[in-house]
Amino acid sequence: xxxxxxxxxxxxxxxxxxxxxxxxxxxxxxxxxxxxxxxxxxxxxxxxxxxxxxxxxxxxxxxxxxxxxxxxxxxxxxxxxxxxxx
Amino acid sequence: xxxxxxxxxxxxxxxxxxxxxxxxxxxxxxxxxxxxxxxxxxxxxxxxxxxxxxxxxxxxxxxxxxxxxxxxxxxxxxxxxxxxxxxxxxxxxxxxxxxxxxxxxxxxxxxxxxxxxxxxxxxxxxxxxxxxxxxxxxxxxxxxxx
Numbered sequence: 001x002x003x004x005x006x007x008x009x010x011x012x013x014x015x016x017x018x019x020x021x022x023x024x025x026x027x028x029x030x031x032x033x034x035x036x037x038x039x040x041x042x043x044x045x046x047x048x049x050x051x052x053x054x055x056x057x058x059x060x061x062x063x064x065x066x067x068x069x070x071x072x073x074x075x076x077x078x079x080x081x082x083x084x085x086x
Numbered sequence: 087x088x089x090x091x092x093x094x095x096x097x098x099x100x101x102x103x104x105x106x107x108x109x110x111x112x113x114x115x116x117x118x119x120x121x122x123x124x125x126x127x128x129x130x131x132x133x134x135x136x137x138x139x140x141x142x143x144x145x146x147x148x149x150x151x152x153x154x155x156x157x158x159x160x161x162x163x164x165x166x167x168x169x170x171x172x173x174x175x176x177x178x179x180x181x182x183x184x185x186x187x188x189x190x191x192x193x194x195x196x197x198x199x200x201x202x203x204x205x206x207x208x209x210x211x212x213x214x215x216x217x218x219x220x221x222x223x224x225x226x227x228x229x230x231x232x
Binding site: 059065069 | 109125128142147164166218219
C-alpha cells in the first residue's frame with residue numbers, strides 16, 4: 001500500500017483522472033472528496049465487499065431453489081430509502 | 087448466437103438481446119455480457135445468464151412484485167454510465183440469493199437496465215436498504231375465533 005500524508009484541502013491523483021481530496025478532518029473522522037469519471041464506481045470498501053459476497057452467493061443459486069418464489073412475500077415493511085423516488 | 091449454460095443447457099439468443107455491463111458486477115467483473123432469460127415455469131422470476139461463463143447466472147425479480155413500496159434513490163453518477171438521464175426509462179431488477187432456508191432480495195444494490203441501449207449496471211442505492219431482504223411464505227390472515 002502506498003501511504004501518503006495529506007493535510008486538509010490537499011489532494012492525491014490516482015491515474016490521470018481520479019482526484020481524492022481531504023475535505024475535512026475532525027477527530028478521528030476524515031471527509032474525502034472524490035473526483036472520478038462517472039463510469040468508475042466509488043464506494044466505501046465494506047459496502048463494495050458486501051455486494052461482491054452477495055453476488056457470489058446469488059450466482060450459486062439453482063432454479064430448483066426458486067420454484068416456489070411466486071408464493072413468497074416480503075417478511076416485513078421495507079425500511080425506507082431517502083430522497084426523491086423512482 | 088448459441089450459448090452453453092449449466093442450468094439451462096444450450097440456448098439460442100439474439101445478439102440484439104445481449105445486455106452489456108461495462109463494469110461487469112462486483113465479484114463478477116469479468117462477466118460483461120448477459121442475457122435476460124424468462125423462466126418458463128415461473129413468471130415471478132427471470133435469469134440473468136452470463137454469455138461468457140456458462141456456470142454464472144443470477145435469479146432476478148421485479149422488486150415491486152415482492153416489495154410493493156420499494157423506492158430507491160439512485161445517484162445520477164450511477165446512471166450516467168448507462169447513458170440514461172431519466173431513471174423512469176430504466177428497468178429495475180433485484181438479485182435473489184439464499185441465506186439459510188430463506189430466499190432473499192438485494193434491495194440495496196439493484197440492477198438498472200437501459201432497455202433501449204441494451205446496457206446494464208448494478209448500482210448502490212442511497213439509504214438504509216437491506217442487502218438480503220427475506221422472503222417468506224405468506225401467512226394466511228388470522229381468523230377470529232367464535
